[in-house]
Amino acid sequence: MLIATLKELFAEHGLKFTNQRYLVYRTMAAARDHPSAETVWRRVRGEAPAISLDTVYRTLAAFETRGLVARVPGGGDEGRFDGDATPHHHLVCLSCGAIEDFSMPGAGLADLPPEVSAWGRVRDAQVLVRGVCRRCLCQVENQQPDANQRSECR
Amino acid sequence: MLIATLKELFAEHGLKFTNQRYLVYRTMAAARDHPSAETVWRRVRGEAPAISLDTVYRTLAAFETRGLVARVPGGGDEGRFDGDATPHHHLVCLSCGAIEDFSMPGAGLADLPPEVSAWGRVRDAQVLVRGVCRRCLCQVENQQPDANQRSECR
């Protein structure tokens, strides 16, 4: 995205354009791994060594409020953020914390039952799947040489 | 549930039967509001004033591991627990933190796309709806007497 365009986007949301916000935005747009605030911080520090962690927190909070990033639920103690704020679903590994996207027709906002609109105003709806990713399953399996059961690995 | 039955249930899961665990279990089974650990603690203290908060944390963790309670995702900073560990979906109010259940056929474990089973082993799947509940919407509306827009209240 062009810097000029991004400047406009920020202005539309009442946000001043700063180098820190630019870098956080760019990092989030490029990230596919739903990073935590601290992870974003580490990445951004490569280009702006002086940026502080609380600025990253504040920036992500400002972006989240305005729908520029989304907070991914179910990711354990630490908040995880998604640069893709369009509707989609998530797979969360309870073992390593990895988060992946997946798509599932028929489980979007339009498919919610009527009782939901009676409940209040919906901001977002997503399917959240929690489990253990294949990589973690295989690590455990490899530690037990007597694994003569069905393998979910490879 | 009979105490003898509960004793058995605990034994099946390798848990000793203690008064604290009994009370936490009973509280969770009766709760409909997906309480936090601290909320459970306050309730249990009515009957066991000496129970400590960390025992509640440990007990809920032990129950969660064994599938006796579930942790509800998306509930903000503090962990929220569900005495009903059977599959169902959740509505989370971002304003007051209230959590409600809802049901939605076609969005269960059996309806997940095949790519999910390739990802790893699924523990649970649920639809998570985040928004603002009607009660909170109406509070805001009542604070603005000039609310001549469509009302989601009443």
Place this chain on the structure above:
DNA sequence: TTCGATGCAAATACTTTGCACGATA
């Protein structure tokens, strides 16, 4: 020039852990 944004440090909130004692099986 003004007001929002940032960095620093301290504070807060929630949860976990070490340890000695107590209670269950």
Place this chain on the structure above:
DNA sequence: TATCGTGCAAAGTATTTGCATCGAA
């Protein structure tokens, strides 16, 4: 009686906040 569970206090982790300074508009 051996082991697990509990209470207490302290520690740990993630996040937020006060304040003075800085910088975008």
